[in-house]
Amino acid sequence: MKSIQLESIHQDLGAKMTPFAGFNMPLQYEGLNVEHKHVRAKVGVFDVSHMGQIFVQGPKAVEFLQKVTSNDVSKLYPGKVQYSCLPNEQGGIVDDLLVYCLAEEQFLLVVNASNIEKDFNWLRGYEMEGALLLNESDDWSLLAVQGPMASEAMQELTEVPLGEMKYYTFEQARFAGVDNVIISATGYTGAGGFELYVRNKDAAHVWHEVMRAGAKADIKPIGLAARDTLRLEMGFCLYGNDIDDKTSPIEAGLGWITKFSKDFINSEALKAQKENGPSQRLIGFVMEDRGIPRKDYRIKDAGGEEIGRVTSGTQSPSLGKAIGLGYVQSDYKAPDTEIFIEIRNKALKAKVSKPPFYKG
Amino acid sequence: MKFPEDLKYTPDHEWVKVDGNTATVGITDFAQSELGDIVFVEIETEGEELDKEEVFGSVEAVKTVSDLFMPVSGEVLELNPKVEENPEIVNEDPYGDGWLIKIKMSDSSELDDLMDASAYQETVE
Numbered sequence: 435m436k437s438i439q440l441e442s443i444h445q446d447l448g449a450k451m452t453p454f455a456g457f458n459m460p461l462q463y464e465g466l467n468v469e470h471k472h473v474r475a476k477v478g479v480f481d482v483s484h485m486g487q488i489f490v491q492g493p494k495a496v497e498f499l500q501k502v503t504s505n506d507v508s509k510l511y512p513g514k515v516q517y518s519c520l521p522n523e524q525g526g527i528v529d530d531l532l533v534y535c536l537a538e539e540q541f542l543l544v545v546n547a548s549n550i551e552k553d554f555n556w557l558r559g560y561e562m563e564g565a566l567l568l569n570e571s572d573d574w575s576l577l578a579v580q581g582p583m584a585s586e587a588m589q590e591l592t593e594v595p596l597g598e599m600k601y602y603t604f605e606q607a608r609f610a611g612v613d614n615v616i617i618s619a620t621g622y623t624g625a626g627g628f629e630l631y632v633r634n635k636d637a638a639h640v641w642h643e644v645m646r647a648g649a650k651a652d653i654k655p656i657g658l659a660a661r662d663t664l665r666l667e668m669g670f671c672l673y674g675n676d677i678d679d680k681t682s683p684i685e686a687g688l689g690w691i692t693k694f695s696k697d698f699i700n701s702e703a704l705k706a707q708k709e710n711g712p713s714q715r716l717i718g719f720v721m722e723d724r725g726i727p728r729k730d731y732r733i734k735d736a737g738g739e740e741i742g743r744v745t746s747g748t749q750s751p752s753l754g755k756a757i758g759l760g761y762v763q764s765d766y767k768a769p770d771t772e773i774f775i776e777i778r779n780k781a782l783k784a785k786v787s788k789p790p791f792y793k794g
Numbered sequence: 795m796k797f798p799e800d801l802k803y804t805p806d807h808e809w810v811k812v813d814g815n816t817a818t819v820g821i822t823d824f825a826q827s828e829l830g831d832i833v834f835v836e837i838e839t840e841g842e843e844l845d846k847e848e849v850f851g852s853v854e855a856v857k858t859v860s861d862l863f864m865p866v867s868g869e870v871l872e873l874n875p876k877v878e879e880n881p882e883i884v885n886e887d888p889y890g891d892g893w894l895i896k897i898k899m900s901d902s903s904e905l906d907d908l909m910d911a912s913a914y915q916e917t918v919e
Contacts, residue, residue, distance in 0.1 A: 450827075465885075466856050467831045659830065659857055726833060726854050749833040749856045756833075778852070778859075 438483040439575045439637040447655055454658060455547035457484040462657035469660040470751040473625050474792075477581035478656035479644050482629075483637065484547035486571035488554060491540040494564030499541060502560050503533060504683055504704075506693040510535035515602045515620055518691050519683050520556065521700045525707070526679040527686070529553050530671060532620065534604060542616075542631075544576075546673045560699070575637035577630045579644060580656075580664075584627030587651035591643055592617065596628065610643035612636045622661060624668035624790060663748050666757060669718050669789020675729055676716060676745040676759050685712040685761065714742060715767040718789040720757050723782035725775065727758035732776040741766050744775060750791060757791045758784070795918075796823045798889055802905060803914030804865045809889060810908060817905075819865055820893040821853065821884065824918045829855040832881045837862070837895060839870045846904055850895060853884070866904040868897040 436457045445451065449460035460481060462469060472478050490499060499507040505518035514535050520528035529549040534542040545553045554569045561567060579588055585596040591610045599605070599619040609615035609630060616631035632640045645653060662672070671677045671686060683692045684707045694705045721727065727747030735741050747758030758775070766773060769788050774781040801809040807825035811818040826832065837851030844850055844864045851862040874893050876883055884892035899905075909917070 462830065465831055663856060724834065724836075726856075726859065728859070749831075749854075751831075751856070 436484075438481060439634040440481055440483065440641055443638065443641060444481065444655070449655070449657060452658070455484055457547060459484060460655070460657045462659045463655050466657075466659045466663065467751045469654065469656045470663050472652075472654050473581045473623055473656055473660065473664055474752055475581070477579060477583040477587050477627065477648060477651050477653050478660075479641075479648065479653060480578040480580065480656050480658075480661055481575070481641070482578050482661070483575040485576050486545040486547060486550035486553065486569070487574045487631070488543040488545060488550075488557065489541070489568040489570060490543060490565055491568075492564045492566045493539055494562045495539050495541055498560065498562050498565035499533065500696050501698055502557060503531070504688070504693065504698055504701075505533070505691040506696055507533065507541075508696070510541075512537050513603055513605065515604055515618060516691075517602075519677070519688060520553065521683065521692075521698065521704065522556075522679060523700050524679075525682045525700060525703055527673070527677045527681060527683060528556050528679070530673055530677060530688075534616070534618070536606070548674060573634055575632050575634050575640075577632070577637075577641060577644060578621055578623075578627065579630065579648070579653075580621045580623045580627035581625045583651040587648040587653055588628065588644065590647050610640045610647075612640060615640070622670055623664035624670070624792065624794070625664065663751055666746055666748050666759070667750050667752055667790065667792035669759065669791065671716070671759075672746060681716070681761070682707060682712065684708045685714055686716045711764060713764055714761045715764050716745070716759060717762055717767050718757065718759055718787050718791060719773060719775075719784040720755055720787045720791065721775065721782060721784045723784070724756075725777040725780070725782040726756045727760070727775045727777065727784070733760050733762055734774040734776055734781055735766065736772060736774065738774075738781065741773070752792045757787075759789075762786075795827070796889065797911040797915045799911045801889065801911065802865075802908035803911065804863070804908055805917065806863045806865075807918075808863065808865050810865045810905070812902075812905060815899055815902065816871065817866055817868070817897045817899050818893050819895050819897060820888055821862070822914070823888050825860075826885045826888045826892070829853060829858060829860060831856045832884045834881045835877045835884065835894065837870075837873045840873055841870060843869050843900070862894065864897070865908060866897060866899050867901055868899040871896045871898050
């Protein structure tokens with residue numbers, strides 16, 4: 435098991451730790467519901483240093499990224515971030531990721547912890563001269579400061595006007611006295627805020643400064659459990675649950691990051707799938723009967739026929755209702771369609787609902 | 795973490811409080827802490843005669859669901875009505891207001907198979 439840089443800080447804070455993607459990670463501190471609601475109402479900080487950082491640089495960096503990612507890298511400029519995915523040759527997804535344009539010929543790919551090795555090997559398989567790949571995942575820590583009070587809570591730590599930053603942009607600037615922190619107006623919660631990329635050696639200092647400066651806004655440390663319920667309330671996909679090596683970006687509703695204005699891995703087949711309509715679609719749903727959907731539970735129609743499977747599910751702390759994502763045959767994808775989730779041998783009623791489930 | 799001395803414990807992380815022929819059953823402090831925020835408790839076996847280790851219901855937490863097992867054989871006499879309305883009391887007070895069911899025991903010798911507080915504490919530490 436790998437350790438993140440700040441493991442002992444989390445343990446000292448009383449975190450319940452859990453193995454996740456090969457790392458010993460803080461699952462929760464005070465409790466999932468409290469932490470979840472705190473991020474929606476105020477501000478919280480997540481240590482998500484398990485995430486991977488792969489740098490791509492050189493004169494062919496754009497050409498390389500156009501080939502391996504589904505979104506259009508030509509739309510990026512220094513300071514802009516893009517959500518994208520790495521399609522495989524068989525119609526599935528190697529990983530989903532963020533692409534940061536650091537400079538014209540220098541990019542940072544932020545990938546899922548569980549896929550770091552797989553992604554790096556995959557990317558090397560398409561390596562071009564003039565596009566150097568560097569896996570620096572072990573050198574970086576990542577703190578996500580999320581919530582409506584994130585800007586005001588963090589402002590004293592930097593001269594970058596945080597409140598003016600647009601979603602999916604970033605600055606490389608001094609933060610908490612540390613130079614060249616990547617301050618990114620991104621996140622996985624739908625609550626607003628920042629993600630801070632810092633070198634491991636600076637991580638403890640930045641963590642303590644974030645906690646100190648955040649105290650006036652009542653900042654709390656938040657674990658991975660609340661990260662999952664927050665992302666699910668927004669309908670954000672989690673790799674390994676809602677998307678994987680077998681699901682296509684078109685099926686997953688990621689057509690908006692799949693740009694056929696360029697050629698990329700498997701683009702012909704994905705384009706045909708988009709034109710013909712995929713046979714299954716990722717949908718959101720809200721439970722009407724009492725029960726919590728969980729990964730791999732069956733989705734059925736009113737006649738009891740299986741029409742798909744749940745990929746993520748939880749009780750939404752904000753809504754007080756159970757919500758989920760899952761793949762269904764495309765005939766059942768329309769909002770308000772009545773479907774049934776098989777929960778411990780009972781078919782419980784649910785309704786198709788377009789995410790985000792939480793609308794703020 | 796609390797392990798009250800006056801209770802008996804099962805390997806499934808339930809506790810039993812004996813009063814004559816009646817056993818009150820709940821889940822332990824350790825169990826509620828492992829489950830995390832409990833969303834609802836489903837028990838549809840009121841009035842049924844169940845054997846030891848049969849499932850009498852389930853506890854659904856945000857992250858996971860767990861079956862509830864009969865610690866001893868008997869009839870499920872009543873459920874805790876408060877738990878239906880406020881399942882979070884199982885997290886807040888697992889040994890008190892968060893009790894789950896009362897059982898009319900059919901074979902009180904089964905109690906001998908249960909652990910005392912210190913034996914149970916050893917299994918979770």
